[in-house]
Every structure is written in C-alpha cells, then in structure tokens.
Amino acid sequence: MEDTFKHKGLRAKLIETLKSKGIKDVSVLNAMSKIPRHLFMDSSFLDHAYQDKAFPIAADQTISQPYTVAFQSELLQVKQGDKLLEIGTGSGYQTAVLLELGAKVFSIERQQELFKKTSKFLPKLGYRAKRLIFGDGYKGLQEEAPFDGIIVTAGAPFVPKPLLEQLKIGGRLVIPVGEETQVMTLYIRKEEKTFEKETFGDFRFVPLLEDKS
Numbered sequence: 001m002e003d004t005f006k007h008k009g010l011r012a013k014l015i016e017t018l019k020s021k022g023i024k025d026v027s028v029l030n031a032m033s034k035i036p037r038h039l040f041m042d043s044s045f046l047d048h049a050y051q052d053k054a055f056p057i058a059a060d061q062t063i064s065q066p067y068t069v070a071f072q073s074e075l076l077q078v079k080q081g082d083k084l085l086e087i088g089t090g091s092g093y094q095t096a097v098l099l100e101l102g103a104k105v106f107s108i109e110r111q112q113e114l115f116k117k118t119s120k121f122l123p124k125l126g127y128r129a130k131r132l133i134f135g136d137g138y139k140g141l142q143e144e145a146p147f148d149g150i151i152v153t154a155g156a157p158f159v160p161k162p163l164l165e166q167l168k169i170g171g172r173l174v175i176p177v178g179e180e181t182q183v184m185t186l187y188i189r190k191e192e193k194t195f196e197k198e199t200f201g202d203f204r205f206v207p208l209l210e211d212k213s
Contacts (some may be wrong), residue, residue, distance in 0.1 A: 010050035011037070015171040017052050018070050025074040026176070031100035032070060037063075039125065040091040054204075059111040061206050063091045064153060068203055074202070075174045075186050077148045078103050085166065086145070087137035088153035088208065092118040096127045098151070105129040106144050108137045110209045137208060140166045147171055155182040155205035164195060176205045 015033050023029060038041040038049035040063055048055060054065040072094070078084065080102035083174035089095055089109035095118075098105045105128050109115040112164055115134040122129065133141065137152070138160040152163070152175040167189040176182030 001039060003039070007038055007050070008023065014050045014052065014066055015048060018067060021052075021067050023067070023070045025070075026064075027078070027101055028070050028073045028097070029137070030090060031073070031097050032066065034100055035093070036125070037066070037093060040093045040096075041123075043171070045174050050061050057091045057114070059113045061090055061111060061114060063093050064205075068205075069094050069097055071184065072153070072174050073097050073101065073150055075184070076151055076172055078149065082148040083144070083167060085141055085147045085150045085163075086153065087150065087163070089118050089132060090153060092122045092127070094151070095129055096124060097133075099127045099129065103149075105143055106131045106133065106147075108133045108135050108141065110135070110137060112148060138162070138172065149174070152176065152208060153205070154208035155179070156208040159185070159187070176203050178202075 011033055015029050041055055042048050042179045052066050057063050078101040082101045082103045084098055084105050086095055086105060086107040089107040095105055095107050102131050121131050125145050140162040146168040147166055148168055149170050150173045155176050157179055167173055169189055171189050173187040175185050177185045181202045182205050184203050186198045188196040190196055
C-alpha cells in the first residue's frame with residue numbers, strides 16, 4: 001500500500017494532462033492529486049495507473065479514465081457536506097474523489113465481487129462512505145433521498161425515473177446515456193416536475209446492470 005515519490009510525480013503529470021484537456025475545477029484537481037490511483041488497480045497495471053486511460057478491474061468492469069472521473073465530478077459541482085448518491089461503486093476510485101471533495105457519499109454496486117472487495121479496501125485507505133450498498137442502481141436509494149447530487153458511473157440505456165425523483169430541488173444528476181456509446185448528460189431539478197437538461201458529448205462506459213430478478 002505504498003505511495004512513493006515516483007507515484008506522486010506521475011500523479012502531478014496526470015493533473016497537468018487533465019488541465020490541458022479542459023478540467024478547470026481546482027477542488028476536483030486537488031482531490032485527484034491526493035488519491036493514489038495505482039492502489040485501486042491490479043498490481044500488474046501499476047505502470048499504467050497514471051495514464052489517462054480506463055483499465056480492467058474485477059468482474060469485467062473498468063476503473064474509469066481519469067478525465068472521465070474529473071469531468072463527471074466537475075459537472076456535479078460538489079460542495080462541502082453535500083449528500084451524494086453514486087451508482088456503480090466499482091473500484092471505489094470515484095467514491096474516493098467525492099469523499100476528498102467533502103461529500104457524504106452513499107454508493108450502490110451491483111456486482112457482489114466488487115462490492116465485497118471495495119467495502120474492505122476503501123476504509124484501509126481512510127475513505128469512509130456513509131454507506132456502501134449491494135443493490136440495484138436503477139432504483140436509487142429512496143430511504144436516503146433527497147440528494148444534492150447523483151452520479152452514474154456506467155452507461156445507462158435510459159434515465160431511471162427514481163434517480164430524477166430522488167434529487168433535491170437544485171440537485172444535479174450526471175449520467176452517461178446510450179447503448180454502444182453514451183452521451184454525458186446533466187439534469188438539474190428546477191422544480192418538482194421541471195428539469196433542465198444539458199449534454200456534453202460522447203463517452204464509453206461499461207453497461208449499467210439492472211436487477212431483473
């Protein structure tokens with residue numbers, strides 16, 4: 001569980017890459033500069049940990065490209081103390097970014113293998129989410145709603161209605177929508193029944209799994 005000077009140097013280079021690609025939110029860049037991404041990956045990928053690329057993790061999933069993590073985090077506009085719901089805990093890297101930004105994080109993971117692994121791993125690094133839940137992200141987390149923000153880290157073929165319903169007025173949902181490729185989409189809840197929608201170009205995510213049982 002080492003984080004060496006070499007890792008910190010590679011991380012600093014990655015932050016410069018993110019800036020060059022248009023990430024401007026200083027709090028997001030600072031958060032990502034602190035998190036040892038290499039520890040969230042299989043050891044054979046250590047040399048690749050600070051390249052701006054997605055990589056495979058357990059259960060046929062991926063750890064998202066750092067640019068994607070930064071882009072989604074920036075769209076969320078996280079403020080200290082915000083109550084956030086993350087759909088797709090995955091490796092826990094995005095979770096750690098949200099926690100570094102000072103949010104209270106509730107995170108749902110559909111893959112049992114990843115859920116068990118990440119539930120044990122995050123606290124070892126000192127990252128403590130409010131709750132990590134093994135469950136169906138399409139349903140959100142009604143008992144903890146409403147949320148200041150909801151982030152979906154897998155490709156959704158459609159926007160699950162419960163996620164929109166579980167936003168506070170003024171709350172933001174960041175979700176990649178589509179089948180083969182996804183369009184990054186932001187919904188802001190303006191009133192009870194009114195949402196503002198904005199799109200931000202194409203991304204590629206693993207699919208968001210639904211519990212069909």
